[in-house]
């Protein structure tokens with residue numbers, strides 16, 4: 307018996323059960339890890355090969371992610387960038403045009419600058435205001451790409467208004483939902499066509515697995531997936547199983563991380579030596595109103611700017627519990643300077659224009675006890691003065 311997924315399940319239930327196929331491995335509750343790269347095709351005439359994304363481990367995880375996003379279909383890749391590149395190459399050809407939210411994740415910008423532009427793909431940047439979106443549309447515009455909340459300034463985009471403008475003009479809308487996860491935000495229900503994930507982040511959640519995913523309609527997924535296969539972006543069976551296992555606790559982790567982040571953001575906001583806090587859960591944050599409408603909670607990521615009296619290097623060195631690290635969304639809290647990590651490849655002028663300098667910190671709040679996190683931040687801010 308196969309349960310693809312149950313349409314009425316809530317996210318917490320879907321995390322644990324969606325996509326799981328009963329009746330395998332002596333009725334075991336876990337999906338067996340299929341390690342084969344060669345399969346006998348003589349009995350059912352099926353050509354199976356892991357790069358074609360047609361193994362049981364791929365199917366279960368893809369169906370679970372589709373269920374969580376409220377999508378018809380999904381596929382899983384060996385990294386978030388494997389998913390990003392497949393979407394662009396699946397929906398565009400040289401000479402086509404795409405609209406990009408300004409300040410996207412540095413790796414996405416690097417793909418565009420280093421590969422897609424030199425091959426003749428055309429792009430315009432959008433400031434995120436729905437009012438200015440329509441004026442960027444050209445005859446050859448095929449897709450628009452946004453993130454919400456953004457990395458690292460946690461800017462919130464009105465997804466419903468954006469999707470409506472794009473849909474009226476037949477432009478495919480894509481959102482990188484890595485920061486929010488489907489636990490907090492389901493862009494497809496707000497009218498978006500495609501959702502992309504760096505599954506390396508909240509989906510895997512333990513800082514030990516590189517992976518990505520795309521979810522959307524059967525029709526769009528059928529156009530994009532072959533590019534991921536051609537590019538060799540498929541994930542192996544062992545890692546697919548790890549991802550399946552991690553997804554079971556996604557809702558629990560994200561809820562705790564969001565609650566911790568909200569408490570840390572409020573604490574930072576009240577500190578003298580913190581110049582600014584970027585967190586859509588704060589009432590003073592510019593994105594609060596929209597975030598409150600389109601998100602269930604405000605997420606585990608926040609940004610803050612150290613005041614002039616605090617040395618960024620000393621602050622980072624003094625942290626004892628929170629680790630300076632490049633990736634994010636693990637169960638353990640990590641922190642980084644985007645100017646030296648995620649956005650290091652951007653030209654200095656582009657970084658300055660976005661407000662990404664050495665005083666800006668991006669904090670990924672984990673599942674620890676929040677009092678311990680605040681105590682660590684407090685002693686490091688004091689020591690940094």
Ligand SMILES: Cc1ncc(COP(=O)(O)O)c(C=O)c1O
Pocket residue numbers: 385386387388411413453457482484485503504505506507516517518633648
């Ligand atoms: C928002 C966002 N999108 C995409 C990516 C790329 O994902 P990956 O590193 O898994 O290739 C990242 C990685 O940090 C990210 O933060």
